[in-house]
Amino acid sequence: MAELDYVQKTTNSDCTATSAATANVVITGNAINLDGATIVVIEYYCVTWTNLDSATVINSLELYDALDGGTAVDIGRVFDCRSIATLALNGSILAAHRRVPVAGSHVFSIRGWVGSASTFSLAADVGGVGFRMPMFVRVTDADS
């Protein structure tokens, strides 16, 4: 397994969009060139999350891919969950998807949205004593 890309983020992401089509960008990877035959695993991790306003709204993450500099397209949903309670922390998220992307340049991004008006907040910080670790998106080559 070889790492093809890694991007981390050290600030929280608040998502308020109410549809997958308009989802808020949480984190975006770098462009990577793929040959159409490479099996990749795209994974996203964050330490914890909450919904600031609701325990009944569904909080969702989508994986997007922008091919050859074009408009990013929603590949599919990688996370769906309600919060334990309003403002409660809900443990970590690890979302992962294995696929064989078509040949070309790919920019993968994770985008969040909510089922109805509220704020889905994904936590990240710089790490160290008293601070949460960064969230990240990572792409690995499953074959090598």
Add this chain to the structure above:
Amino acid sequence: MLELAYAQKVTDTECTATSEATADLILAAAAINLGGSTTIIVEFVATAWGQSSTSPNSNLALYDNGSSIGIAWSSRSRSTPFAEEGGVFFRRRLTPSAGSHTFDVRGYVSSASTFTVAGGPVDGGGDLPCWIRITTESEFVPRHPAHDHGSVTIF
């Protein structure tokens, strides 16, 4: 991918410390020697966790040579007492300084309560061991369009 260290624990761990500074040790990996330019992945998995109360936050922090390098997981419990709350997972990618590094995972709570991290025997039925694992890439292969240089050995 190379595995540099792996440690597992086959018993539950009860964490009652109420601060990161005094967090209870869950398990430690063996010391590893690194050159200062090696990027590693440290990951921790437990099959389940529980809490004696639904109001505190339960937390896990990752330590390197006895110092916390960050909060890696935080959650409140859905129900009590000690309901099985599902798996626990975290992953951290980092490039440690040159020298010997001992990574360990510690737990603490935000107010007086007991945070239990599950661990059990292999092949014994019930929960499997919780574990910490450290891996590295044998090669880093940049494939960014602007600077596609092929393989670069990092050791």
